[in-house]
Amino acid sequence: MDFTIQSALVPVEHGYETVDVQIVAGRIAAIAPGLQGVGTIVDGRDKLLLPGFVNAHTHSSEMWQRGIIPPTPLELWIAELYEFEPLDPEQLYLSALGTAVEVLLSGGTSVVDHLVMIEGRELESIAAAVRAYRDVGMRAFVAPLIQDESMTAGMPSGGTAQTHAPYIRSTAETLAIIEDAIAQFHRPADGISILPAPTGIQLCSDALFEGCVRLSDRYSLPLHTHLLETRAQQLLAHEKYGYSAVEHLKRLGFLSPRTSLAHCVWLDDADIAILAETQSTVVHNPLSNLRLGSGIAPILKYLQAGVNVTFGCDGAASNDAQDLLEAIKIGSMLHNVTDVDYRHWMTPRKAAELASLGGATGLGMAAELGSLTVGKQADLVLYDLKNLSLLPRTDPIGLLIWGRPTQAVDSVWVKGDRVVTDGTVTTTNVDDLRQQLFDRSQWITNRQSASIRQVEARYRAVMNLPAQTPGYS
Numbered sequence: 138m139d140f141t142i143q144s145a146l147v148p149v150e151h152g153y154e155t156v157d158v159q160i161v162a163g164r165i166a167a168i169a170p171g172l173q174g175v176g177t178i179v180d181g182r183d184k185l186l187l188p189g190f191v192n193a194h195t196h197s198s199e200m201w202q203r204g205i206i207p208p209t210p211l212e213l214w215i216a217e218l219y220e221f222e223p224l225d226p227e228q229l230y231l232s233a234l235g236t237a238v239e240v241l242l243s244g245g246t247s248v249v250d251h252l253v254m255i256e257g258r259e260l261e262s263i264a265a266a267v268r269a270y271r272d273v274g275m276r277a278f279v280a281p282l283i284q285d286e287s288m289t290a291g292m293p294s295g296g297t298a299q300t301h302a303p304y305i306r307s308t309a310e311t312l313a314i315i316e317d318a319i320a321q322f323h324r325p326a327d328g329i330s331i332l333p334a335p336t337g338i339q340l341c342s343d344a345l346f347e348g349c350v351r352l353s354d355r356y357s358l359p360l361h362t363h364l365l366e367t368r369a370q371q372l373l374a375h376e377k378y379g380y381s382a383v384e385h386l387k388r389l390g391f392l393s394p395r396t397s398l399a400h401c402v403w404l405d406d407a408d409i410a411i412l413a414e415t416q417s418t419v420v421h422n423p424l425s426n427l428r429l430g431s432g433i434a435p436i437l438k439y440l441q442a443g444v445n446v447t448f449g450c451d452g453a454a455s456n457d458a459q460d461l462l463e464a465i466k467i468g469s470m471l472h473n474v475t476d477v478d479y480r481h482w483m484t485p486r487k488a489a490e491l492a493s494l495g496g497a498t499g500l501g502m503a504a505e506l507g508s509l510t511v512g513k514q515a516d517l518v519l520y521d522l523k524n525l526s527l528l529p530r531t532d533p534i535g536l537l538i539w540g541r542p543t544q545a546v547d548s549v550w551v552k553g554d555r556v557v558t559d560g561t562v563t564t565t566n567v568d569d570l571r572q573q574l575f576d577r578s579q580w581i582t583n584r585q586s587a588s589i590r591q592v593e594a595r596y597r598a599v600m601n602l603p604a605q606t607p608g609y610s
């Protein structure tokens with residue numbers, strides 16, 4: 138279906154203009170004042186039209202555990218997460234659907250879902266998430282989360298002798314699952330892409346990274362991974378390689394203009410130079426980094442070095458939401474405390490550009506997505522500037538990025554299909570989704586994780602923390 142959005146406010150170089158935007162055959166066909174109305178006419182008066190943002194890193198199934206994991210660092214948090222992961226593909230479907238709805242209603246049109254798969258039911262798991270994104274009509278980059286080393290290998294040894302059980306399946310078998318997933322589900326023209334996405338250096342062999350690079354080359358796919366999220370991972374990288382993880386990924390051929398790297402908290406200046414040289418993209422997940430105490434990623438340094446940056450929510454168990462506007466707000470303000478020179482600080486316009494074009498760039502899609510440009514695909518969001526949270530009137534993008542806009546999304550188009558109208562997702566029954574999420578869960582009042590206790594002693598020793606803490610239980 139075609140559309141003409143009439144009299145919408147759009148950003149231009151030094152301010153805003155009121156224009157009409159024609160959407161024809163899934164693409165932006167024209168942007169100008171007073172265009173002829175084609176297709177369905179949409180009233181854009183007192184509304185702001187922006188390219189859709191990218192939630193460039195999340196794990197949809199974590200939605201089942203938001204609000205429950207205690208305040209612990211990643212290495213302990215993840216032990217509890219995996220102890221209680223959902224085991225039913227239908228749950229994976231519902232959490233992917235829930236993620237999509239929350240992202241669409243907070244300005245996103247694309248999601249990178251670093252998807253946790255159910256052991257032994259990997260392709261079913263991918264199928265469930267793909268079905269959800271197709272049903273709701275969100276552009277999805279489904280990145281099955283793969284590793285080939287056991288969880289215990291993910292923590293530094295601190296100089297002690299450690300042995301790790303072999304992983305549940307071989308590297309070749311894991312890569313074969315990804316190749317099967319590409320054959321079955323990779324349909325970029327329909328808005329579904331499959332990404333080779335090793336978990337990170339903490340749980341993956343060189344062979345797995347190299348296998349993912351081969352798949353990326355063979356099928357022209359973006360690459361995705363976690364990189365140096367925590368101080369412990371930085372220590373582990375030096376134990377494992379004797380030098381920086383970033384240098385190692387470069388040697389493996391993993392870093393490229395279509396590689397996006399979640400977190401990048403513990404990089405030094407030499408690492409930053411490598412990201413700039415390889416044109417890799419940093420995905421900043423500020424709420425997760427705060428929630429897990431991982432640190433503050435040096436985002437202003439990345440920007441000054443010319444490294445592409447974009448934003449992600451990260452999974453809902455380390456955030457504990459999927460509100461993309463919230464992640465962009467915190468992710469743009471947080472860094473002011475790291476640099477006294479305010480001329481380096483991020484403006485709302487810059488943040489909006491990183492969230493849209495920056496996200497598209499990291500996925501190798503900058504020619505197709507990420508800006509209001511005639512010929513690009515129509516992934517667009519129309520915000521209601523008469524929403525109470527955006528009033529009184531000042532700078533629309535300043536209100537949107539720095540304010541706390543609630544229910545400000547009026548309409549969303551993905552590939553030219555309208556999936557949100559009048560603030561409501563129209564492609565799926567959200568009341569039914571809420572009921573199913575409610576019915577398949579319960580209030581949890583006293584969950585005890587055995588896994589956290591198992592890894593805690595080693596973590597505290599490696600990180601030079603006292604074994605006992607008075608008053609802590």
Ligand SMILES: [Zn+2]
Pocket residue numbers: 194195196251363399451452
């Ligand atoms: Zn993550």
